[in-house]
Amino acid sequence: MPVVKADLQACQGYANCVIAAPDYFDLDDEGIVDVLQTEVPEAGRAHVTEAARSCPVSALVVEDA
Numbered sequence: 001m002p003v004v005k006a007d008l009q010a011c012q013g014y015a016n017c018v019i020a021a022p023d024y025f026d027l028d029d030e031g032i033v034d035v036l037q038t039e040v041p042e043a044g045r046a047h048v049t050e051a052a053r054s055c056p057v058s059a060l061v062v063e064d065a
Contacts, residue, residue, distance in 0.1 A: 002040040003065045004048050006033045010059040017060060020051035033059060 004024065013031030017024075024044065026034045040048045040062070052060035 001042075001065055002045055002048065002062050003038055004035055004040055004052070005038070005061045005063065006035050007059045007061075008032055010057050012057050012059075014056055016054040016056065017051035020054050021047040024048050025051060039065070 011033045013027055013033075015027055017033055018026060021044065024035065024037050024040065024047070026036055028034045037044075045062075049062050052058075052062050
């Protein structure tokens with residue numbers, strides 16, 4: 001099962017991840033990504049992968065566990 005990781009220091013709050021995969025990402029009160037689910041079922045892989053690709057600062061990584 002894929003796992004998503006966020007680099008909170010790199011995140012600039014663009015929210016592209018929230019738009020691409022709102023079931024997996026949100027922004028906290030400071031505008032930094034909040035990963036709602038770290039383990040991604042295969043059904044969500046495409047959305048989470050697109051979210052990671054759409055991040056302008058490459059703050060998200062999707063890895064196979």
